[in-house]
Structure formats: C-alpha cells, structure tokens
Amino acid sequence: MTEVTRTNVTITVDGHSVEAQPGEMLIEVAERAGSYIPRFCYHPRMEPVGVCRMCLVEVDGPRGATLQPACYLKVADGMNVTTDSDKVKKAQDGVLEFLLANHPLDCPVCDKGGECPLQDQTLAHGSGETRFVEEKRHFVKPVAIGELVLLDRERCIQCSRCTRFASEVAGDAQIAFAGRGDMIEVASSPTQPFDSIFSGNTVQICPVGALTAKPYRFSARPWDLEQAESTCTMCAVGCRVAVQSSGNRLTRVLGVDSEPVNHGWLCDKGRFTLDSIDANPESRDLLSAATRITEPMVRVRGELTPVSWGVALSEAARLLHEAGDADAIGAIGGASLTNEGAFAWERFLRGAIGTENIDAQFGDGLDPVLLQSLPLATIDDAANAPVVLTLTGDLREELPVLFLRLRESFAHRHHTLIEIASAPSALRSLAAHVLGVRPGDTPLIAEALVGGPLPVGTLVHDAQLAEVRQLLGDGSGVVIVAGRANLAEDQRLVDRAVATLAQGLPQAKFLVALRRSNVRGALDMGLAPRLRPGRGFDAAVSGRESHAQLVAMSEGTQRTTIVLGGCVLGNVVDVQLATQGLAAANVISVTGHGGATLAFADVVLPASVQHERTGTVTNLEGRVTAVVSKISAPGSAWSDVAIAAELALQWGQDLGLGSVELAAQAIEESTGYAALSVLQDQAFDGVVMGLNVTPVARHAMDPMAFPGIRSTKTAGLGDSTGTTTLLDATSTAVTSSATFADVIIDTVEVPPADAYALRLVLARRLYDRGVAMQGSPDVAALIAQTTLTINPSDLDRLGLASGARVMVRAVGGDFEIGVLADERVLRGTCVAPLGTLADGVNVVSKMVDPSSSVTQLRLETR
Amino acid sequence: MATLDAPRIVSSRRDLADSFTLNRYLETGGYSALRKALSMFPESVASEVDKASLLGRGGAGFPAGRKWSMLRRAPISYLVVNGDESEPATFKDHYLVERDPHQLVEGVIIAAYALQVTQAFIFLRGEFALGLERVQQALNEAYAHGALGSKIFGSEFSLDIVVHPGAGAYICGEETSLLEALEGKRGFPRIKPPFFPAVTGLYGEPTVVNNVETMSNLPWIINNGGEAFAALGVGRSTGTRLFALAGDVKRPGVFELEMVKNTFRDIIFDPALGGGLAEGRTLKAFIPGGVSAPWFGPDQLDTPLGQDEVGALGSMLGSGSIVVMDDASCVVRATWRITKFFSRESCGQCTPCREGSGWIERIMYRLEHGGGRMEDLDLLLDLCDNIAPGLSWPPQQTTICVLGPSIPSSVHSALSMFRDDFVAHVNHGGCPHD
Amino acid sequence: MSHFHADIRQRAEELVALYPRQRSAMLPLLHLAQEQDGYLSDEGIAEVATLTGTTPAEVRGTASFYDMFHLEPVGKYVVGVCTNIACLLAGGEELLEHASSTLGCAVGATSEDGLFTLEETECLADCNVAPCVQVNHRYVRTTTPETFDTMVQDLREGRLDHDVPSHGTLIRVKRQGGLRVAKSDIAAERAEALAARTARAEAAAAQQESK
C-alpha cells in the first residue's frame, strides 16, 4: 500500500490551537484540545449521522459564527470554534430539555442508572426543573426484540446507534426505526426477531436504558461493580474486554475499544456466556458441560470419587509411571490454557517426561509446522489489504469479530474479497469472486490459482480464474485467511492447499483462522509434535498428533494420556475411535468443566477457567495480551500452571515454575516471547510476536461511546490524560526456525465422486453445544437443530421440498434428519453443522466417514 | 387592478376538458419544443433556461439554470422531478399533473436532454392517484409517439422516465428525503454536506431535482426563447408563476400571474382572481408562501408577488400558496393546526424538530382547547428559539433540514401579531370563538 | 412460494426491473402488496423484503414511515378527511366529526361492518374544494355533511365502484413501452454523443476562424 502523506491543519478551539488531519471530525479534535463536546448519537466506530444535535458548537464562517454539529463537521485549516459560549449553552440545554421531554425519569429502577450518558449529561447541564407539563408518550413496558435483548421504548432517545450498528457494522438489519416523528421507535419484525449474534453490542452502546440484555438485566447496580480489563478467550480473536464482578460473582463483560483488535465489539457468545463460569457448582452430573469441576477426583471402583489434591496428584503420577516409557505417554488438548499454563505443561511433558506426543489441536486445525512457517499477517493487515483471499469456514460463525473487522473493509472500503467457498458464508454477498470448491478439490483449486491447470469438474470457469489470478499477482498486498471450512475433509488436503498458495504467492501474508481460544499460544509454547516453546522447532524428532495418539491409545501403545481442558469427545470428528482410545488408556483429565470425556477419566484435576486466572494468551495473529483473574475459582480448583508444577514435583522434578509470574519470566527469558512484559507492563493491546508491529497508544476512553465501562488507569481503559504505558516493542523476535522445507504433508487419496451421493461439508457454528453455551441457559436456547442444507436443484432431484425429512445412509448407521434448501450450497454437496443435535442426538458422529478423505452421503426419501 | 395581460405559460390549456390527452396536446403545439430542443446542442438548451432566469418553483426559489450548471460531470447522472406537493394549501402541481401531464413530460425530456442524464424519475405524491395515472398514460403515449424511449424523434438521444409514487409523507418533498424515498428507504432527509444533489444525489450520483412547475415551464421557454421569458416579471423574478389561493376568499383556486406585476391585494381581492372575502369580513392575516412562511398582515397587502420583494420583508414566496384568514377565524386555532401538521410530519430524525414539534403542538392544543397558562406564551417562544435560534427568516439552521425551523414561523408570527388573542384564550380557558 | 398472486408477482418483477437498484422499488412494491391484501400483511412484507434485498424489519420500518401504508387490516373504504389549514378554515374539523358519526367509527378506527376506516389527513392539495375528502385515495370532492352522506350511501350501494377502486389500488394504468437499457450503455451513448458534438463544435469554430 502507498503511504499517503497529508499536511496537517490547525484549528482553534476555545482559544487553544490544535493540529489535526484534514477530514477529521471536529468533535474528536476538540476533545484533543481539551474541550469535550457533549454527544449522544455520535459513536467513534460508526459513521456520523448528526441526528441528536447535542454537539452544536459555534463555528466562525463567512456569515459570522453559526451553530453546527461538531460530530459531522470536518475540520478545515484556520477554523475557529467556540464550545462554551452562551449561545452554545442555550442550544445544548435546549436539546437536552427536548430529549428529556418524553423520557421517563425512572433512573432508580433503570438498568443504566448510575452509568447513563443521558443521566450524566442531565446532572452536568440540566436545569433540574422541568418545563414539560404534558403527558409523556407511553409504551407498553419492555418488548423482547430478540432472544437476548429487551427494548424499553419509552427510554429511547432515537439516537440510532443500535440500528446503525445492526445494519452498518454487523450487516444484520433485523432492527430498524419504525413510525415517524415523535412516535418513532426501534422495532424488529414479528416474523424475524433480532437474533443477530452481535445483538449485545447494541445494548452496550445504547446511551440510555432503552436496550437491556436479558442475561444481565437487573443483576447488579453499577456502583457495586468492580472491573478489570482482560481478553475474551471464547475464540482466537482475543477481543479485549472489561470484566465486571460484584463480590465474587461475575456480572458482565463489555467490549473494550482496542484499535488493533475488536474496536469495542464482541459477539454474544463472548458477552453472554458468563453463566457457564459459575454454572451449577453443586451439580454432580460430571458428564454435563454445564457442571463446574471443583474438586480433585480419582476413580475408585468405577466411580469418580472426590479426594485431596495430594491423593489425586500421586495417583496421576502413578498412572504416568505405570505407562513404563515416555512414548507410551501423551497429551491431547491445551488450547484453553494460558501461555504460562501451556508452557508449564510443555516443560513437564517434554522436559520432564520426555514425550513428543503432544497436540493442542484435535485434528480440526492445520499442520502446526506449516502454520509456524507461514509469513504472517495481523488482523489490521487483513482489514487493510486491498485483496483478501479466504480459504476458511464461515468467519461469522467461527471468529465473529474478525468477521466484523473484515466486513467493514469489504462493505465500506470496497476492498476486494475472493472467497474459496465450499459452504455458504456471511461474507459471500460482499465477495468479488466466489470460487466454489467441492470437498476433496481444495488442493486443486489452490494449484489452479498459482498457475496450475483448471481441473475438470471444478465450479470455476476460465475467465473467472484468469481474473482472480490477475488480482492475486505474486501475492503483494494479498492477505490469505486460511482455516478449515470442512471438518469432514481430510486436514492434509487443506494443508496442501495452504502450502501451495504460500509457495505460489510468495508475497502474500497469512492470517491463520485457528478458532479455539488460545490455540495459537499453545502451539507457540510447543504443544505439538516437533515444536518448541517460542515458536521453536526441532526437525530431528517426531511425535504423535492427536489422531495418532487416539489410534495408539486404542491399540494399547499409548497407555496414559493427559487431556488438557477441552472435552475430546466433543471435539474430534471420529468419535468412535476416540471412545475406543479413551476406554483403553489411562486418562488424566485436567479441566474446569464436566463433559463426556470424564466417563473415561481415571484422575480429574480441577482447573480454573477464564476470568479466574491470570496470565497471557496469544490470539490468532500472534498478539500476546493479558488475561486477568477477576474472581477466584470455585472449590479447590487450581491454575494450570500450579497443577503442572505440582504434578511435576510428584513425578520427581521441580520445574521452577511455582507461579504464573515465574512461568512468564521463564518463557520470556528462554525464548524472548513477551509473556512477562505483557503481564507486567500493562500493554493493553499487547504485543504481536514475530511481526514488527508498533503498538498504538490508547485514546482516552469516551464514556459516551462505551457507557458502563469504568475508566480507570489500572484497568487500562485510558484515563483522562489519554494514553497508557506502552511496552517497548523491540523484543518481539521469536526463535522460530521452521521453514517450508520442514513441512511434511502426506498425500491422500480422494475417492471418485459418487453420482448418487452428496459430499459432506461439516461446518462449525458459533452457537454449538460447547461448554460455554451449555452452561448459559439464555444463550443455549439459541442453539439450532442439526439440519442438512442442500442446493435446491439437488433437492429437486431427490423429489424433496425444503423442510422435509430424509433418511441418511451413513457409515455410522442410518438416521433421519430435516433438509433445507439454500442456493448458495454447491451442487453435489450438503452442509451440516458441527456440535448440534438433531432430535437430541449427535448425528454428526454417525455421518462422517473417518476412513475416507471425504465423506459422501446418500440421501433417501423416507 | 390586477395586471392580467401576460401570456399563460403553464396553464394555457386550462379551459380544455381533454387537456391531458396526447391529441389535444399535439393540436395545441405539444412536443414542438422538444423537436426544437433536439435540434440544438444540449448546452444551448441549458443556456436558454439560464437566460430565462427561471427560479425553482418548489419553494427555495433557486435558479434552475444555476442548479443545472452545478451538475457534476459523471458517466451516470439523474433527473428527478419533485411532485410531492404536500405543503399545506399548495395545490398547483396537483393541477399541472392532472390537467397537463404531457407538458410536464415534455419539460422533463427537454431537461434530460439539456443535462444529458441517463434516466429521469417523476416522483409524485402518493395521494395523487389520478395524477399518477394521467402521467403514466402520458408517458405511454409519449413512448408510442416516439417522443420518449429509444432515439427520440430519430435523434441520437434516448431516455426512460419512471413514475415513482410516494406514500404519504410531507417530508419527502424535501429533495434529499425524496431521494431516500426513491432509494426505497424511510424519508429521512440527508445531512449536509454534501449540500447539493447535483454533486451527490440519487445512489450518490449527480442528480438534478426540480419541481413539477419548474419543468412545465420548459416547453414554452424553448419555443419562445429564454429572453422572452425573462422579459416578463421584474428583476430575478421572471416569467409567470402559479399561485394557489386558499382560505377565506370567495374564489379559491390556482392562478397564473406574471411575477411581481401583481400584489397580494390583487390576487386576494381582484374579482377575476380571489374575489375578496365573504361579505362583511375583513382581512386578519395571510400566509404568503406556504405554512412554513412567516405571516403577513393587512399592512403587507401591497407587497408585489416577487421572490425578493417578499423576502425583503422577512418571509418568503415559497411554494406559491397564499392562505387568507379573515377576522372571523381564530388565529390560535389556525396556529395549533399548523403545529399539529408539523408535529405529525416531522421525520423524527433530529431531536429539536422531533420533540420540539410535539411539545409545541401540545401547548397550542391546550391554549385552544382549555388549560392554557400565561407562562405558555413565553415558553412557546423559547421552545421556538431552541429549534431555530434567533427566530429570524431565513432561519439559522441547526437541524438537518428546514422543516424544523419552519415550525416556529406560524407560532412566532401569530404570537407577535396577535398576542392579545392568545391572552384571551388563556383568560377564557379555551377558544372564545367556540 | 410466492404470496403474491401470479399477476401481482409479475407486475412486481417488472417494477423491480425499472430501477437501477432493486431497493428503489420499495414504495411501489408496498403499494402493490397493499393492492392485493388491502393492507400490508406479514407475508406481503416478507415478499417485498425478498424482492428488494432487505429484511422484514427494514420493510416494516420503511412502510411505517408513510401514512398510506397500513400494517393492520383496514375497511373496504378508507375515508380521509382533511383538517389542515385551508380545510380547517372551511369547516374540515366539523366535517370529520360528522363523518365519524355517519360512519359509526372513531377517527383512526374501522366501522363494525368492516366497510369504512376513517382517517384525519393532512393537506391533500385540493384546497379549492375544501374541506377535502378522499376515499381509497380518490378525490370525491364532497364538501358538506349532506353530500358526504349521499356519497356514503352511494359507496354502500356500490354506485361509486367505478370511480373508487378497492383500497390499496393506486395506479391502474399499466406502463407500456419504455426503455430498459443498462445505465452503462446509456452512459457510453452519452459519451459518444458528447465527443461527436465537441468535434462538430470544433470543426465549426475552425471554419469560423478560417473565414
């Protein structure tokens, strides 16, 4: 990209002169000059609309000073602005009085009371006495405009923040203004509720108490709240959040405006699944994800029985010793650990035990060595790239806020999106080119893009291919978002496609769409065969990735397995193999939540979960940020670092990692990975490892833009002076030494197409039956049923209508399921969501053919 | 005495029962101006309109020629005709679309040719069902006649015109709001800048928006030359204009008068025009240019019907509608009804207009229907001032469009001219006329 | 499955094709949906959303901005009486009251027999025949209580069916002819014409000079 150099302009605000860039809005510039202009509709992350008129200030012009909205006025050189004259005061007081005319003064019972911009403005400027003696407009009390959001229309001040967010930012215009004049109201359609996965953002930015969240409503009064800034670990985007608690109970999570990451936005899963953290501490149903694990347990006569930590640890050590040999030990999982936890476990597993059978992924990601050897891009790089190529699942479902960041650049900045698509995606309508690719063909399309022949049978035509090749060039200015669109397609096919693109487009950069919370950090800490902490690499060794471990477990060669976090059975595609493996081996489960895997656990070690632990995590772009313990973990759960360190002692080795700080220090000292610096320096937007990214100073937080977030220096949200301390970014080198030459990808056979079958695309859904969702009843109600989505022409061929039920003949047995038509689904394929149920049954586990690189399903009418 | 010797420019067919048919239109010289225009350079057509000094007839009175010259050069551009006519007591465009649709269509084609736009839309008020049908019929006939469509009259020029019905919202007369409605949205006026649709209009492309009457003048101007048009009237106010006279007069109606040559007294009292008030009644006040305009009293009767002449006295000629109120009518009631109109029609976008209009209406309602308080009078003025600081005309505009600042016009006028009537209402506990 | 009847659906598709962008057809399509159902049903709204590439919330929100669209069922005849300034001065308020008692329904409500919905309207731009009345958006030009009652009787007995179509029917004249060319083609044609004109003008100027 070319750098545009623009000369600055100088304007005068209340006598102070201030420099600005041409095109900046007066409201922002004035704030820098020390004059805060009141506002309601303006939001720094959305286009200005100038509707509330609260920000009127006097601007000198050819016809004398006139009142103009500061939020909609671009600064121009020499502009002279007055924000505190009598005329300005009268105008602003007038607007405030108008806003209050129809506003019920029910602050004492309002959720927003105590943190309400309207209330604050009124206290600061209002006259205290109302001249409005008429009857106020009256609406029936709150209406549920969606499953999670309630609207109290009387309180609405028509600022349009919510409707603009829905259409402009999220692209989900399921709410809109209805009516006219002073009867204008925000409304959803009775036939289509506001069920956007981003709905909570509207609640967060509503400047009054009009929009409230069902999960939070009336749960706490703002003044009881304590707050800390942290990172959401619900997925790998790593949104910055303000975590609030009342006593030792989490009450709310709000999005923090982090420039390089989330711009203040969150998805509803990250925002509204707090219930899963303090879910059912008393529940004894260990197989339910909605149960917290609060005490150590060992299996006694077939039953998991609570024991002391000492007993549990020595039993775990015994099972490890019993395996006999380091190669008979392995570990699966680890993406939910902090970097410090991951490092401690790596030191224990590889350093103390000496096993190389370690894998933080469940066969649902990409080859770790390939990942570490790709030229990387940041989220900003992707959002600013003129051309983006996606080879990934539906980002809206997998990495929601990354979707928002990218959507903005295609919807509003007209950057070019090329989508390699095997299933419908939310970005599809913004794509310049959609290259349809059926399961199994992924490597072929990649080869075609870098100059190979256009394989027969693909859904791309020559002219389109030529155009796309032209756009991609040698990859300059191109960011490739690479992930897994289809979990029923052999990972190696995708690995090969990614490697092909990387080699054929040498200038392109990659943003790896890994999905699960701290998976990137776990890999950076060496939780995969051949990797070493600090993105290190050892070519001389080999170990078993998770699938191979499950095979070895079922064959009896891997006798003891540590499961770190995540439920294995809920994550692997080959459930049958996993069941056999877990049944055959000794299993030590380190977890904060129950789950099906515990049926096979011999020892259970309870761990703290997000918002209960301190440390660092690394998001998908390699950004290291801090997570903070806001509340203490229930029962006798320990941090992952402590568990690893104590188990190592039992095993007979002192890792020297007695605390999170020591672990962070060890990471940084031994590898240069910025764990300790981030933990100590409060570099709130973190440090990107391996890329020379200069951290940007945080702006002072505007409470009008993010009501509810406490602006405190220690919480890192920016204080009145505007910036927070920033970590020196020079130490972001990593020791990675993996190169493409080290990548080994086995060739896989793709079976010939079966004309009578549809190839299955198994896609992820945001609302799945994972731990967070199941533990949060309000959100769990939104988990959809499993259905098969099929192209209408295939449906016609089967003689079926959308909504009908079909019989599926699958390797795991026959079952019935509903089908839906969607013309965006490629012909000859069908799409099913992972992690959902059909009539209470996980049919997906039956569907996938683990013996083949692609799954072909035959559907029959009942 | 009124001066009535000027040619009828837009209402020449007013006495013909079948004035809206193609046959009658052709017999009375229809589409000859278009043939002439097509033989000229587009720039020359525009220059005739510029010479004519044709002021826009929609309300703002901006010279059409100037507006056209601002049209940004772009591959795609549009012409949109504003036929939303909803300003209370304005009914001249209604007359034109029902009675002379071909004249409008011919004007639109001429303008489209002069501007070289790629498509034209005629936005008509939804309530004009008959007008919509007549204009659609005229378009159908024009297509069949070769006056519209591909290669018009064998020239190189092709054009499509689409009739777009509104659906009942006064604000859609405001040109940017109209464009929103034409884009299929709620009729929220667009915030300025960008100030001119001619630079950024429909779908962000350059767009000229002109009123129905403005367009209807074009055939005559092309046939007779811009100078002939400019020879009528005085100063900037050239040609003739349709005035809609309503209220307490004997003969309400639409009259075409040469600009400036007649006064308000002429149009209200001349037997050939308004015919004066009912027997025994005297004039109390009149609104000179639509209910958005500040009021005039008997003292201003001799003001000429010209844009600058009315402007100089702090009001406007606006939409060309004149509402007459005699001494039997209640100005408080009239004011209340006007504020009710604005309150119902405020789009609801910006706070002062949305909330202020409703508040003022409710105070006015109380004054008229009982419950008025003496302090309401100053409160009214202060609220008006909070909508349009300074309460002058043309207003200091602190809202997105001019609807907001129009609300105070009648309240401020009535209160300054007839404060005693308000006081009487407060004292009487309601309307003394009831 | 289309909720629109085949002929309405066809007209709807023709309308969408008239505009450079599909959403522009919103208001005409809503009129059409209302022509079929008499008001805007959820099904009609959903179909308009699909045809315009918007969401039901956007269609509803847009429709509710405009007075002519009804989101609830209305009577066979929607009677509008203007009470704005010119009509007010001519007795519009009194006529509205009279209408309410003749029709037996409050302003904004529908008569029990489902025949009439009464509305108070803003200025209908017919002020020389004040007070102004519309029925199903046709001007009926009745101004006194007596003529109003006669008109109501005529409506009840179907004598005005020719002049007053069913509620929602707006434009009965079908578009004929017309030009449907891509805007880019027209743009190209315009550019060509401009080039030709410039060339002609230059040639003329050159000739002038040489003279």
Ligand SMILES: Cc1cc2nc3c(=O)[nH]c(=O)nc-3n(C[C@H](O)[C@H](O)[C@H](O)COP(=O)(O)O)c2cc1C
């Ligand atoms: C609230 C408001 C209502 C308006 N209503 C109309 C109208 O009904 N018809 C009209 O032609 N212009 C109306 N205008 C003026 C238009 O914005 C615009 O100036 C006009 O259509 C331009 O056409 P002209 O230059 O030919 O007059 C209105 C303006 C405002 C602010």
Ligand code: SF4
């Ligand atoms: S609900 Fe809140 S955010 Fe939405 S328009 Fe009303 S005040 Fe603004």
Ligand code: FES
């Ligand atoms: S108008 Fe500027 S903040 Fe609302």
